[in-house]
Structures are given as C-alpha cells and as structure tokens.
Amino acid sequence: MKILMPGLTRATNGDWFSRKVIPSDVRDEYQRAHGVRQEERFRQPSSMPAGQAKAAFAEWVSEVERRISALRTSKAGGAQELSTRQVHVLAGRWYDWFVQQFEGVTSVETFDFFYDQLQDTREAFGGLSWDDGEDQEPSPRHTALIRAKVSELSRLPTFLAQEELVLDHASQAALLDAISPDLVAALTYLRRRAGGNYAPDEYRTKFPAPTHANPIGVKLTGWNAKEAFEAWVTERKPAAATVNRWRGVFDHLSAFVEGRDVALITGDDAIAWKNELVKGKASNRTIKEVWLTAARGVFEWVVDQKKITSNPFLGVKVAGARKVATKGEFNEDDALLILRSTLLPNEARRSEYLKAAFRWIPWLCAYTGARAGEMTQLRKEDVTRHKGGFWLVHIRPEAGTVKGSVARTVVLHEHLVEQGFIDFVQSSRKGPLFYDPVKSSKRKDDPFKPVRPPYVQVRQKLADWVRKIGVIDTGVSPNHGWRHTFKRRAGRAKIEPRIRDAFCGHSPGRVGADYETPSIEDLAEAIKDFPRYPVDAA
Numbered sequence: 001m002k003i004l005m006p007g008l009t010r011a012t013n014g015d016w017f018s019r020k021v022i023p024s025d026v027r028d029e030y031q032r033a034h035g036v037r038q039e040e041r042f043r044q045p046s047s048m049p050a051g052q053a054k055a056a057f058a059e060w061v062s063e064v065e066r067r068i069s070a071l072r073t074s075k076a077g078g079a080q081e082l083s084t085r086q087v088h089v090l091a092g093r094w095y096d097w098f099v100q101q102f103e104g105v106t107s108v109e110t111f112d113f114f115y116d117q118l119q120d121t122r123e124a125f126g127g128l129s130w131d132d133g134e135d136q137e138p139s140p141r142h143t144a145l146i147r148a149k150v151s152e153l154s155r156l157p158t159f160l161a162q163e164e165l166v167l168d169h170a171s172q173a174a175l176l177d178a179i180s181p182d183l184v185a186a187l188t189y190l191r192r193r194a195g196g197n198y199a200p201d202e203y204r205t206k207f208p209a210p211t212h213a214n215p216i217g218v219k220l221t222g223w224n225a226k227e228a229f230e231a232w233v234t235e236r237k238p239a240a241a242t243v244n245r246w247r248g249v250f251d252h253l254s255a256f257v258e259g260r261d262v263a264l265i266t267g268d269d270a271i272a273w274k275n276e277l278v279k280g281k282a283s284n285r286t287i288k289e290v291w292l293t294a295a296r297g298v299f300e301w302v303v304d305q306k307k308i309t310s311n312p313f314l315g316v317k318v319a320g321a322r323k324v325a326t327k328g329e330f331n332e333d334d335a336l337l338i339l340r341s342t343l344l345p346n347e348a349r350r351s352e353y354l355k356a357a358f359r360w361i362p363w364l365c366a367y368t369g370a371r372a373g374e375m376t377q378l379r380k381e382d383v384t385r386h387k388g389g390f391w392l393v394h395i396r397p398e399a400g401t402v403k404g405s406v407a408r409t410v411v412l413h414e415h416l417v418e419q420g421f422i423d424f425v426q427s428s429r430k431g432p433l434f435y436d437p438v439k440s441s442k443r444k445d446d447p448f449k450p451v452r453p454p455y456v457q458v459r460q461k462l463a464d465w466v467r468k469i470g471v472i473d474t475g476v477s478p479n480h481g482w483r484h485t486f487k488r489r490a491g492r493a494k495i496e497p498r499i500r501d502a503f504c505g506h507s508p509g510r511v512g513a514d515y516e517t518p519s520i521e522d523l524a525e526a527i528k529d530f531p532r533y534p535v536d537a538a
Contacts, residue, residue, distance in 0.1 A: 014046030092207025369486030
C-alpha cells in the first residue's frame with residue numbers, strides 16, 4: 001500500500017503544521033502501539049527557522065513511516081527492525097515496566113543479588129567489571145553471554161510479549177545492549193527505594209519520550225473520544241436532540257487530545273480541555289451543563305463497561321457557572337405583538353403545514369401553557385370533543401416527545417374555538433397538523449448524526465420568527481416564555497395552583513396534592529376564567 005507524503009504548512013496562528021493519516025490496514029495496531037488511531041500531527045512554533053522546521057518535519061515523517069512499515073511487517077508475521085531512536089524509546093518503556101514489577105519489594109538483598117549476577121557475567125573470561133570505566137570491547141562469545149544474562153534478569157522476553165513485539169536479530173541485540181546500563185540504573189534505583197530513599201529517579205529523564213506512547217500497565221480500549229460516544233449512543237439510544245448537542249463535544253475533545261485512546265486521557269487532559277473551552281465563546285454555564293456533563297456521562301459509561309478504571313472528568317468544574325435568573329414571562333406588549341403577527345399574511349414560500357404552525361402554535365401555547373414542541377407534534381386525532389360540549393387536546397408521547405413520557409389532556413379556550421381552530425383541524429388530513437409526515441418519512445437518518453425531528457424543526461423556526469418580528473428580550477425564551485406567561489396570567493385570574501399545574505404538566509408540590517388531581521370538568525370550568533388576549537382575530 002502506498003504511503004502518502006504529507007505537506008508542511010502554516011497553521012492559522014503561524015505554527016509549522018502537518019498531519020498524516022494512519023492507513024486503515026494498521027490503524028488498530030498503530031493505536032495499540034502509539035496511542036493514536038486516526039492521524040499523527042506535527043507542530044512546531046512559528047519562530048522556528050524554515051530550514052530547521054523542514055529538517056524536523058522530515059525526521060517526523062520518517063519516524064511515522066517507519067512505525068507504519070514495522071507494524072505491517074509484524075502483521076504479516078515478520079520480525080520488526082527498529083531505528084536507533086525506537087530502540088531507546090522502547091528501552092524507556094521497558095525501564096518503567098521493570099521498575100513497576102518490583103513496586104512492593106523492600107529487600108535490599110534482592111537487588112544486590114541481581115547486581116552480583118551481572119558483575120559475575122561481566123567479569124567472566126577476564127572481562128571488565130561494570131565499574132572499571134575502561135573502554136574495552138568484550139569478545140563475541142562474552143558479548144553473547146552478557147546479552148543472555150541481561151535478557152534473563154531484565155525479563156525482556158516477557159516485556160516484548162506484552163508489547164506484542166517480535167524484533168529482528170539486529171534490533172533485539174541493539175535493545176539488549178541499550179538496556180544493559182539501564183538495568184544497572186534500575187537496580188540501583190530500586191535498591192535505594194527499598195532502603196527507604198524515595199528521591200526522584202533522575203536517570204529516567206535520559207529516555208526520549210514517544211508521542212502519547214501507551215503507558216506501562218494501561219490497556220487500550222480501541223476507542224477515541226468520538227468512538228466512545230458513538231458506542232454510548234448505540235447502547236443507550238438517547239434522544240436525537242442529545243446526540244446532536246453532544247456530538248460536537250466529542251468531536252472537539254477527540255481533536256484536542258489528537259485522537260488518543262480514551263484510556264490515555266488523564267485528569268490533567270480533562271482540566272486542560274476545560275481551560276481551552278473557557279477561552280472560547282461558550283459561556284461557563286454551557287461548558288458546565290453541556291460540555292462537562294456530556295464528557296462525564298459518557299466516560300462514566302466507559303468505566304461501567306470495564307474499559308477504563310476511572311473517569312478523568314469527575315470533579316472537573318468551571319467557575320462562575322451559576323444559572324442566571326430570568327423574568328420568564330412575556331410582557332403584555334411582546335405577547336400581543338406575537339399573537340397579532342400570527343394574523344398577518346404568511347410568507348408565500350412557507351408550506352401549508354408551516355403556515356398553519358405560524359398561525360396557531362403561539363395561540364395554543366398562550367391558552368394551554370403547553371411546551372411549543374408538544375404543540376408542533378400535535379395530530380388531528382389528538383383533538384377531540386368531550387361529551388360536555390367543550391374541546392380537548394391530548395398531549396401524547398406517541399406523537400413525539402413529552403417530558404417524562406407522561407400523557408395529559410387539556411381543555412381548549414373558547415377564544416381558540418371562535419377563531420376557527422376546530423374548523424382547521426377538521427379540514428386537515430389525518431396525522432400531524434403542522435409538518436408533512438410523508439416528507440419527513442423519506443429522510444435517511446444516521447444514528448450518530450440524527451436529523452432533528454420535524455416538529456423540533458418547526459419549533460425552532462417559530463423561535464427564530466419571534467426574534468425576527470422584534471421580541472428580543474433575552475430574559476424570555478421565544479417559545480418557552482408562553483408557559484411562564486400562562487401560569488402567571490392564570491394565577492392573577494385566581495385559578496387554583498393544581499389547575500395551573502395540570503395544564504402545564506407540572507408535578508404537584510406536595511404529596512397530598514395527588515389526592516386533588518383535577519378532572520377534565522374542573523379544567524373546563526377553570527379555563528373559562530382565563531382572560532382573553534385582547535386581539536381581534538377577525
């Protein structure tokens with residue numbers, strides 16, 4: 001397979017930048033080995049001279065291509081060849097792994113015994129001790145003996161098996177030669193620690209740090225942040241609105257950590273990501289209630305799947321994210337502006353369904369206290385006549401979305417009937433009143449990028465229209481404001497709280513209220529006291 005050569009460009013901030021897509025045939029193996037699945041990225045500061053940047057870029061490309069070639073060789077069953085840098089990177093990973101194997105050993109004698117064996121091997125055939133400092137080469141036979149002892153004491157075969165690495169003869173010999181002094185350093189550090197000296201291990205800093213290498217002991221999940229989100233969607237099947245709102249969160253997070261496996265995302269990464277969000281346009285409240293909530297929830301699910309042991313987003317907070325209190329209800333002028341505007345001629349480009357929505361939805365919300373989405377999903381069969389002569393609207397989960405999936409029935413105000421709403425319903429086709437069910441059924445939906453339900457799209461168009469006609473008070477939602485307005489208006493008309501709650505679908509505030517659930521007849525009697533809006537629909 002051909003390896004495409006990436007180009008070196010300038011990022012928007014002037015940095016030298018490039019990216020290289022990981023070929024699909026080794027993507028899984030590359031992620032296990034290097035913690036990156038989709039692409040590798042090169043970045044150097046804008047201050048770096050062009051010649052130096054090009055040289056660093058060429059080295060980077062060579063390293064990535066060497067990794068890809070090595071993985072393909074390994075996948076085909078062959079042994080891998082390592083570059084000098086790869087040898088020392090692997091030695092560093094071995095060093096961390098080896099030290100971890102003796103985490104709980106407190107016997108100084110254990111490490112003295114290991115060291116004595118190395119000394120004995122080094123001094124065999126009149127060879128040099130490790131402390132001689134003389135620059136003499138051992139014989140080939142002596143070299144083979146030293147390598148065998150280093151392999152035995154370092155447990156290198158076990159380490160390579162865990163890394164799923166098979167090295168060619170030259171690379172394995174180079175690795176053994178590289179870790180010979182590293183083994184002495186590791187034993188020295190472990191002996192010191194066993195004796196109670198926990199000073200930092202400065203020797204460890206000599207190793208080159210690979211980009212996002214898989215830390216020792218960390219089992220990769222095979223998911224980056226975006227893929228973890230998609231797995232969560234597949235199992236949990238959340239509402240389309242949640243998928244659409246959260247998808248951008250995980251696209252951004254995955255890009256921020258450069259496509260790393262979720263097992264490699266740390267608490268420090270989570271905080272750095274939060275700090276990056278704070279610098280952007282999103283408010284702290286949105287960061288708290290959407291971005292961090294989404295990340296915390298999905299990563300907690302990944303923990304539940306036994307893919308990772310801890311959630312890096314737990315406890316990550318953003319300051320100043322308190323909810324800002326709003327007035328909630330429309331003032332009289334804005335309410336009347338909206339209702340009067342529904343009576344004006346509709347734009348010609350609107351469909352018949354959308355024209356009906358702009359005509360009736362604000363009035364339905366104004367006189368029922370229902371959510372706009374509960375009205376935009378209304379169907380012909382949801383409007384019926386009671387034997388008492390008044391008209392009912394049934395708000396049902398099967399029509400779309402109802403909060404808590406709890407159906408309820410409200411009584412229509414006589415002003416709506418007088419304006420001709422019932423005539424409109426009876427003349428309509430069976431099914432949705434405010435969107436075309438045939439058109440919406442033809443759409444092809446992607447579960448990870450779901451199209452918003454048609455009743456949600458209508459609701460949004462109504463909200464945009466309310467702002468367009470001049471209702472610009474940001475303290476009042478262009479759709480949800482009707483619920484606040486209905487409740488306050490009903491309260492001023494002395495309509496009982498239990499009646500107001502029944503119209504809006506609010507839970508009663510006390511246990512005893514469950515015994516006072518109003519009947520349909522109670523609602524019909526109460527709505528007579530709800531004051532008309534002084535708008536002449538004629």
